[in-house]
Amino acid sequence: MKKEHFEFKRLFTMIVLGIIALLYLCAGVSAQDMSAHHHSDAAINANSETIQDWAKQQLAKSPRHRELVKIKNGNREVNSFIVYPEINKKATAIVVIHEIFGMTDWVQQLTDELAEAGYIAIAPDLLSGMGPNGGGTAEIAATGSNAVGQAIRALPPDQIAADLNAVADYVSKLPAANGKVAVGGFCWGGSQSFFFATRRPTLKAAFVFYGTAPNNNAQGQAYTIDKTALGRIGAPVYGFYAENDMRVDATVPPTVDAMKELKKSYEPVTYAGAGHGFMRAGEPNAPEPKAPAAKGDEAADKKAADDYQKAVAMDKANRKARNDALARWKTILAKL
Numbered sequence: 406m407k408k409e410h411f412e413f414k415r416l417f418t419m420i421v422l423g424i425i426a427l428l429y430l431c432a433g434v435s436a437q438d439m440s441a442h443h444h445s446d447a448a449i450n451a452n453s454e455t456i457q458d459w460a461k462q463q464l465a466k467s468p469r470h471r472e473l474v475k476i477k478n479g480n481r482e483v484n485s486f487i488v489y490p491e492i493n494k495k496a497t498a499i500v501v502i503h504e505i506f507g508m509t510d511w512v513q514q515l516t517d518e519l520a521e522a523g524y525i526a527i528a529p530d531l532l533s534g535m536g537p538n539g540g541g542t543a544e545i546a547a548t549g550s551n552a553v554g555q556a557i558r559a560l561p562p563d564q565i566a567a568d569l570n571a572v573a574d575y576v577s578k579l580p581a582a583n584g585k586v587a588v589g590g591f592c593w594g595g596s597q598s599f600f601f602a603t604r605r606p607t608l609k610a611a612f613v614f615y616g617t618a619p620n621n622n623a624q625g626q627a628y629t630i631d632k633t634a635l636g637r638i639g640a641p642v643y644g645f646y647a648e649n650d651m652r653v654d655a656t657v658p659p660t661v662d663a664m665k666e667l668k669k670s671y672e673p674v675t676y677a678g679a680g681h682g683f684m685r686a687g688e689p690n691a692p693e694p695k696a697p698a699a700k701g702d703e704a705a706d707k708k709a710a711d712d713y714q715k716a717v718a719m720d721k722a723n724r725k726a727r728n729d730a731l732a733r734w735k736t737i738l739a740k741l
């Protein structure tokens with residue numbers, strides 16, 4: 406009996422120790438999960454389109470005050486990146502709407518660049534709360550390479566408008582703000598800037614970078630402008646377009662006609678030789694095209710060399726377009 410009792414105690418002890426070890430293991434996994442939730446860099450690394458090391462490095466050098474804020478929109482919280490200018494007067498605010506890649510390092514770096522020019526710049530992550538465990542861009546990016554784009558395309562327009570209005574309300578009431586709010590966006594965000602102008606007539610200006618106007622473009626049907634929506638616009642709209650971007654450029658002439666008919670201010674400019682996304686691709690710190698290494702196949706090497714020369718020409722055009730567009734943007738902002 407004593408031997409059996411000893412064996413039972415030993416077995417019981419092993420079971421208890423095993424349970425304790427399992428609990429510690431689970432706690433460690435939970436801690437790792439929480440770390441991934443609060444520190445998004447690891448998650449963002451899962452999707453190369455949401456992270457640009459060159460932009461992150463540039464942002465790290467900034468002397469300006471920047472922070473992440475949670476802005477209430479009903480039951481939602483919109484995580485937003487805000488940067489303050491180093492000036493001695495109250496500033497105009499700019500809401501920055503990200504590309505279809507969501508809250509990227511480049512969006513944050515550009516937000517800081519606008520603050521450097523003297524504006525309170527705020528970039529909301531419009532995917533806030535839409536990812537696993539209530540996360541946003543970073544958490545969604547970790548689930549797959551195309552997940553962010555798919556999630557953005559599924560966002561309800563009314564939710565987008567409400568989020569942007571909440572962010573605009575927040576930034577306009579900051580002690581350092583003068584109450585004026587403008588909006589600017591890129592690609593998908595450019596289209597949303599145009600859209601937001603139809604939902605917030607009090608905006609001082611809308612800056613549309615290679616985005617389209619609100620339209621009734623059902624799949625398989627001809628492109629038609631939503632004139633009813635455009636009729637609600639109260640701010641001047643400024644367009645920035647790339648010459649080599651016919652998908653978007655083809656929508657500009659009918660937009661010009663519609664805005665003229667409605668007596669709305671719309672000033673589009675097309676930048677020679679540039680391609681879609683030139684504001685990001687043309688950044689001074691963005692990587693330049695790499696010359697191909699010869700592989701010994703004459704035809705393949707020639708094609709690679711030709712493609713490289715085209716890429717170099719596009720890179721130069723993008724950088725010039727970015728510089729010209731940024732100068733135009735700042736000039737307009739200074740007059741608001």
